[in-house]
Amino acid sequence: MGGVLKSTPHFFVVRPMYTVKDIYRWLDEYAPFRYAQSWDQCGLQVGDPQFPVERVLVALDPSSAVIAEASERNCRCLVTHHPLIFQPLRAVRLDVFPGSVIGRAIRSGIHLIAAHTNLDAAKLGTNHQLSELLGLQNVQPLESEDVWREQEQYGGMGRTGVLPESMTVQDVMLLCERVLHARGVRMVGSPDRQVRTVAVCTGSGGGMLQQVIDSGVDVFITGDLKYHEAQRALEAGLALVDVGHFASERLIVEPLVNYLKARGQSKRKPLQVFAAKCERDPFAGHAGIWHYRESN
Ligand SMILES: [Zn+2]
Numbered sequence: 140m141g142g143v144l145k146s147t148p149h150f151f152v153v154r155p156m157y158t159v160k161d162i163y164r165w166l167d168e169y170a171p172f173r174y175a176q177s178w179d180q181c182g183l184q185v186g187d188p189q190f191p192v193e194r195v196l197v198a199l200d201p202s203s204a205v206i207a208e209a210s211e212r213n214c215r216c217l218v219t220h221h222p223l224i225f226q227p228l229r230a231v232r233l234d235v236f237p238g239s240v241i242g243r244a245i246r247s248g249i250h251l252i253a254a255h256t257n258l259d260a261a262k263l264g265t266n267h268q269l270s271e272l273l274g275l276q277n278v279q280p281l282e283s284e285d286v287w288r289e290q291e292q293y294g295g296m297g298r299t300g301v302l303p304e305s306m307t308v309q310d311v312m313l314l315c316e317r318v319l320h321a322r323g324v325r326m327v328g329s330p331d332r333q334v335r336t337v338a339v340c341t342g343s344g345g346g347m348l349q350q351v352i353d354s355g356v357d358v359f360i361t362g363d364l365k366y367h368e369a370q371r372a373l374e375a376g377l378a379l380v381d382v383g384h385f386a387s388e389r390l391i392v393e394p395l396v397n398y399l400k401a402r403g404q405s406k407r408k409p410l411q412v413f414a415a416k417c418e419r420d421p422f423a424g425h426a427g428i429w430h431y432r433e434s435n
Pocket of ligand 1: 341384
């Protein structure tokens with residue numbers, strides 16, 4: 140009786156630290172990499188899955204400045220929204236981007252994981268955060284893929300929703316400036332027009348313009364819109380608020396920091412996770428200082 144249990148040696152091999160692979164796995168649970176668009180490049184882009192990690196830096200972009208910050212703060216794992224390697228590489232030239240940054244990451248011992256369109260499509264991803272900050276109600280996917288629709292972590296590409304109360308396009312612009320700490324927000328359409336129904340798409344939303352027009356909402360909040368897209372929206376009677384690419388996506392950094400921190404608590408030495416401090420909207424210049432909220 141109980142012989143099997145008694146004779147089984149019950150010791151556990153506990154690895155003292157987390158590895159890059161653990162961080163990848165947690166990101167995959169938050170925003171499954173299978174949700175990424177077919178043209179996208181996500182996942183571990185530079186580094187070794189088995190490398191031990193004590194400190195992680197989270198940022199929007201894998202820029203030289205961010206790599207330097209990760210190195211200075213002794214964060215051996217860097218998690219970014221934008222990928223570093225996007226087009227297939229034929230060579231890693233250290234004098235040409237992105238080889239220059241790849242080389243810098245390798246020399247600094249930084250292991251880079253990118254969570255891009257998988258994070259846009261995740262239930263708690265970038266579009267969710269934007270909808271939350273705007274206080275949208277009755278939030279629905281703007282577009283969703285049948286294959287993932289029933290999955291718990293899936294939220295779809297873009298969102299539609301309803302503002303808590305009717306407001307002018309000008310007020311929507313001011314709301315965006317306030318909640319996103321954005322400068323230089325642009326709008327298309329009459330500033331005095333009352334709007335209530337909204338579509339959002341973080342990053343460059345121009346590719347979703349037709350779906351937004353078809354959805355019949357009053358205003359589309361996104362980043363990186365082009366002149367001819369603005370003309371198309373005017374023709375369709377759709378108001379636009381362009382908050383800029385940076386402001387529409389930098390908002391995911393804090394939630395990711397908090398999530399990874401919460402996941403990295405089970406070992407003797409808890410994982411330390413930080414938000415990058417050096418990032419600024421490249422379009423904002425000196426006028427657009429993005430106010431980093433210290434959370435670590
Ligand atoms: Zn983006």
